[in-house]
Amino acid sequence: HAISSDLVSTVYAAVDPDDDDLPLVLRVVAADLCATRGDDRDLYRRFLRRAAATLTFEHLHAPRIEEVGEYHGRGYLVASSVDTVPLGEFIDERGPLDMNAALELFAQVADVLDASHYAGLTHGAVNPSTLRIVPTAQGVPPQVNLTGFGIGALLELRLRRDRRQLRSVDELQYVAPEQLRSQPLTAWADQ
Numbered sequence: 001h002a003i004s005s006d007l008v009s010t011v012y013a014a015v016d017p018d019d020d021d022l023p024l025v026l027r028v029v030a031a032d033l034c035a036t037r038g039d040d041r042d043l044y045r046r047f048l049r050r051a052a053a054t055l056t057f058e059h060l061h062a063p064r065i066e067e068v069g070e071y072h073g074r075g076y077l078v079a080s081s082v083d084t085v086p087l088g089e090f091i092d093e094r095g096p097l098d099m100n101a102a103l104e105l106f107a108q109v110a111d112v113l114d115a116s117h118y119a120g121l122t123h124g125a126v127n128p129s130t131l132r133i134v135p136t137a138q139g140v141p142p143q144v145n146l147t148g149f150g151i152g153a154l155l156e157l158r159l160r161r162d163r164r165q166l167r168s169v170d171e172l173q174y175v176a177p178e179q180l181r182s183q184p185l186t187a188w189a190d191q
Helices: 038-056 087-094 099-118 152-165
Strands: 002-005 009-016 022-029 065-071 074-080 131-134 143-146
Touching: 038 065, 038 074, 038 152, 087 131, 099 143
Parallel strands: none
Antiparallel strands: 002 009, 009 022, 022 074, 065 074, 131 143
16 A cells, blocks of 8 residues: 655565565656656666665665566666654654754764765655654654665756646655756765
């Protein structure tokens, strides 16, 4: 079943029947982004390359990418599933984070980004929906998972194709200036 949707994909809860029904997350790229041509097709292929590059990246605060590919012309990636909630929902439920908890949380985000940049990966879509909080007991500092590695190229493609029609301001307010200008993404864009 679908658990979330954004400008570029739909995310589904899934299980691996070959591994004791291990819970997984399946991200399926929007059909219109997969059916592109010319320069737009290059951005779609960049998503596939960047997502595939994450197959060897492992970090405590990022779900492991298990598989990347295409099925019947639709791009997808499969990741390990961790019980999380989006940062905004977490704050809505628990209230604002105290300063120490916020510093700890964003130190975790900085750590996973530093590790990914060191591994040659650029996220390209850091925003409150890709910051997922692992539920903990009251009084225990929250842990974060940074999801969405590889989708920055898809976001850039969506912006290039549909900028005038986009209505979801929440997702656009976190887009790096480099993406808006169709410039190469670097670690600076994530920061």
